[in-house]
Amino acid sequence: MPAFLPWSAERAAEIIASEAGREGALLPILHALQAAFGYVDRAAEPLIADALNLTRAEVHGVVTFYHDFRSEPAGKRVLRLCRAEACQAAGGDALIDHVEQRLGTSIGSTAPGGMVTLEAVYCLGLCATAPSAMLDGRVVGRLDVAGVDALLDEVER
Amino acid sequence: MTLRLYVPRDAGAEAVGAVDVAVALAAAADRRGLDIEIVRTGSRGLYWLEPMVEAETADGRIGFGPVTPVDADGILDAVVGGDGHALALGPVEAIPWLKRQTRLTFARCGIVDPRSIGDYGRHGGWKGLARTLALGPEETIEAVVHSGLRGRGGAGFPTGIKWRTVAGASAPQKYVVCNADEGDSGTFADRMIMEGDPFTLIEGMIIAGIAVGATKGYVYIRSEYPHAIVALEAAIAAARDAGYLGMGVAGSSHIFDMEVRVGAGAYVCGEETSLLESLEGRRGVVRAKPPLPAHKGLFGRPTVINNVISLATVPAILADGAERYRDLGMGRSRGTMPIQLAGNVMRGGLFETAFGVTLGEIVDDIGGGTFTGRPVRAVQVGGPLGAYFPRALFDTPFDYESFAARDGLIGHGGVVVFDDSVDMAKQARFAMEFCAIESCGKCTPCRIGSTRGVETIDRIVRGERRDEEIEVLSDLCNTLKFGSLCALGGFTPYPVMSALTHFPEDFGAAPGRLVAAE
Numbered sequence: 001m002p003a004f005l006p007w008s009a010e011r012a013a014e015i016i017a018s019e020a021g022r023e024g025a026l027l028p029i030l031h032a033l034q035a036a037f038g039y040v041d042r043a044a045e046p047l048i049a050d051a052l053n054l055t056r057a058e059v060h061g062v063v064t065f066y067h068d069f070r071s072e073p074a075g076k077r078v079l080r081l082c083r084a085e086a087c088q089a090a091g092g093d094a095l096i097d098h099v100e101q102r103l104g105t106s107i108g109s110t111a112p113g114g115m116v117t118l119e120a121v122y123c124l125g126l127c128a129t130a131p132s133a134m135l136d137g138r139v140v141g142r143l144d145v146a147g148v149d150a151l152l153d154e155v156e157r
Numbered sequence: 158m159t160l161r162l163y164v165p166r167d168a169g170a171e172a173v174g175a176v177d178v179a180v181a182l183a184a185a186a187d188r189r190g191l192d193i194e195i196v197r198t199g200s201r202g203l204y205w206l207e208p209m210v211e212a213e214t215a216d217g218r219i220g221f222g223p224v225t226p227v228d229a230d231g232i233l234d235a236v237v238g239g240d241g242h243a244l245a246l247g248p249v250e251a252i253p254w255l256k257r258q259t260r261l262t263f264a265r266c267g268i269v270d271p272r273s274i275g276d277y278g279r280h281g282g283w284k285g286l287a288r289t290l291a292l293g294p295e296e297t298i299e300a301v302v303h304s305g306l307r308g309r310g311g312a313g314f315p316t317g318i319k320w321r322t323v324a325g326a327s328a329p330q331k332y333v334v335c336n337a338d339e340g341d342s343g344t345f346a347d348r349m350i351m352e353g354d355p356f357t358l359i360e361g362m363i364i365a366g367i368a369v370g371a372t373k374g375y376v377y378i379r380s381e382y383p384h385a386i387v388a389l390e391a392a393i394a395a396a397r398d399a400g401y402l403g404m405g406v407a408g409s410s411h412i413f414d415m416e417v418r419v420g421a422g423a424y425v426c427g428e429e430t431s432l433l434e435s436l437e438g439r440r441g442v443v444r445a446k447p448p449l450p451a452h453k454g455l456f457g458r459p460t461v462i463n464n465v466i467s468l469a470t471v472p473a474i475l476a477d478g479a480e481r482y483r484d485l486g487m488g489r490s491r492g493t494m495p496i497q498l499a500g501n502v503m504r505g506g507l508f509e510t511a512f513g514v515t516l517g518e519i520v521d522d523i524g525g526g527t528f529t530g531r532p533v534r535a536v537q538v539g540g541p542l543g544a545y546f547p548r549a550l551f552d553t554p555f556d557y558e559s560f561a562a563r564d565g566l567i568g569h570g571g572v573v574v575f576d577d578s579v580d581m582a583k584q585a586r587f588a589m590e591f592c593a594i595e596s597c598g599k600c601t602p603c604r605i606g607s608t609r610g611v612e613t614i615d616r617i618v619r620g621e622r623r624d625e626e627i628e629v630l631s632d633l634c635n636t637l638k639f640g641s642l643c644a645l646g647g648f649t650p651y652p653v654m655s656a657l658t659h660f661p662e663d664f665g666a667a668p669g670r671l672v673a674a675e
Contacts, residue, residue: 023437023456024418024436024437024438024456025438026438026439027418027419027420027421027435027436027438028418028419030421031380031419031421052438058439061440062438062439062440065423065440065441065442065597066420066421066422066423066441067421067422067423068380068420068421068422069421084342084343084541084591085342085343085500085537085541085573085584085587086342086343086499086500086571086573087342087500088500088584088587089499089500089501089573089574089575089576089579090500090501090528091501121381121422122340122342122424122541122591122594122595123340123341123342123344123381124168124172124381124382125168125169125339125344125345125347125348125381125382126168126169126172126345127342127343127344127345127497127499127500127505127571127573128169128204128205128345128497128498128499128502128505128506128507129169129172129173129204129207129505130499130500130505132172134381137383139168139171139172139384140172141169141172141173142172142173
């Protein structure tokens with residue numbers, strides 16, 4: 001289970017400074033911030049804009065363009081379920097319905113209590129062992145109802 | 158004597174339990190005081206057999222699969238004592254599915270230790286680079302041109318011509334960018350090679366850099382591929398330590414260094430100009446062409462941007478000669494293609510073969526049909542922007558032109574198999590929905606047309622003014638195809654129109670007229 005720091009402008013400024021010298025530094029900065037805090041706090045945007053000589057609008061535009069960057073903390077765990085064609089062909093849609101029903105939440109939101117955030121992912125490259133999912137950084141393939149139930153049991157422990 | 162076992166560290170193998178298998182094998186060996194070494198390789202690409210364990214014997218490597226942790230003791234008995242085992246596959250190289258392939262790009266994948274630069278050299282690595290250093294930039298480019306290699310990302314543009322353009326441009330800085338944003342569902346060749354034989358991509362990047370006069374390379378890997386990111390970063394560090402990257406590449410006067418950049422979940426960044434925008438730190442919004450990236454690419458500098466497989470194939474072309482590569486294939490599609498079989502398929506995995514094998518051979522013979530055992534109804538070739546083909550088109554040879562002639566594309570080589578439970582109107586709707594989710598928003602046909610497409614398909618399925626709405630959908634697809642800036646909007650009509658054309662009954666329309674090819 002990933003552990004994140006609480007938001008800190010000082011720590012954010014250090015992270016930004018450590019990446020700012022690279023060519024095309026914005027995405028590496030955003031990844032580093034999300035790795036540290038679990039999300040990209042809106043308060044980081046002016047700090048990044050200052051460091052890279054960009055407008056706040058430009059930074060905000062980039063943060064919101066990419067699906068990966070979260071504007072608020074996720075649940076304790078993040079379960080990403082593949083919605084792409086190869087997983088559809090292998091019965092992935094029914095598994096997603098099952099997960100949504102069991103958790104009482106839908107893709108793109110966090111289950112009550114903050115236990116797990118459900119996200120759609122469009123391909124993990126595990127298409128020959130479909131349907132697949134990723135729980136935090138761990139990949140899981142050949143999922144069936146028993147398989148996703150085991151993942152959810154793990155999440156609920 | 159140490160018994161050497163091989164267990165893949167490939168994400169596809171780990172997703173089905175390879176780590177637990179490696180742990181169980183180590184524990185089982187420990188219990189019996191057996192001296193073993195477990196080498197974590199890439200995958201051979203026979204995914205229905207993963208986790209596949211191999212053991213080194215006097216007669217070569219023998220395989221077992223699909224292995225679970227409880228099989229560990231039995232496998233050690235079989236290897237050490239010569240006992241039979243239900244999961245035994247015999248000599249791996251003799252497995253028909255592997256033996257039938259022509260592995261050039263994937264020659265080492267699944268065999269070598271991807272963390273060992275020494276292993277790479279012992280298995281024929283760096284020979285292409287040595288050849289380039291002997292030939293010089295111009296003859297290297299001519300060899301790539303002569304090989305007939307075309308962009309394996311999907312566009313199929315001749316790689317050597319692209320290189321020649323960049324080489325001819327004069328600028329204080331040029332770049333080599335590797336497109337590892339492999340977002341197409343049903344494809345995993347880039348992931349496999351980066352995890353299983355990363356040095357071959359590094360060697361290809363170095364060769365490209367020397368050929369065109371670029372000193373800096375970037376590999377843009379999607380964030381959905383954490384294993385590939387770790388593998389390539391480790392390999393880059395090892396190559397730098399060994400003197401293959403940095404000042405004086407491999408003892409020459411050339412300079413080349415490279416680094417990994419991680420994407421952030423945007424499918425459109427697989428489009429080359431969008432990828433360049435993203436690398437520069439902006440929204441992944443597509444650029445209008447011209448100027449071509451070869452003239453004004455990354456940071457406005459001349460840039461070679463190639464797919465992983467294109468670059469990873471270059472070392473083999475240089476090492477073995479352009480002729481050998483060119484002699485494979487058919488028509489204007491030369492060499493080999495790593496075909497990736499996925500979805501509802503009995504034997505899914507990576508099958509590298511010369512162009513020209515038919516779709517029917519791929520799906521029925523190599524893939525073995527569906528794993529649900531139901532009849533194959535549709536196959537999507539070339540990712541989410543590729544057409545759905547019915548059985549009637551299974552005689553189509555796998556090459557760029559043959560698929561284009563039938564309103565399809567081979568794209569990056571993914572083949573996703575669906576059985577007869579598939580609802581093709583739902584698949585068409587998903588294609589439009591996906592386009593709407595992933596559109597960068599720059600051009601109107603893609604940004605707005607995709608959402609209108611979803612609504613139109615919904616009306617067709619509900620039976621509201623069906624014939625008129627089918628006309629609207631066809632017209633909308635025409636606008637997307639010819640009015641979009643890039644392939645996202647431009648190719649979304651392929652899955653939509655192919656579903657409508659070949660499976661009209663799923664839209665409530667009269668059945669089609671194609672009959673099955675034999």
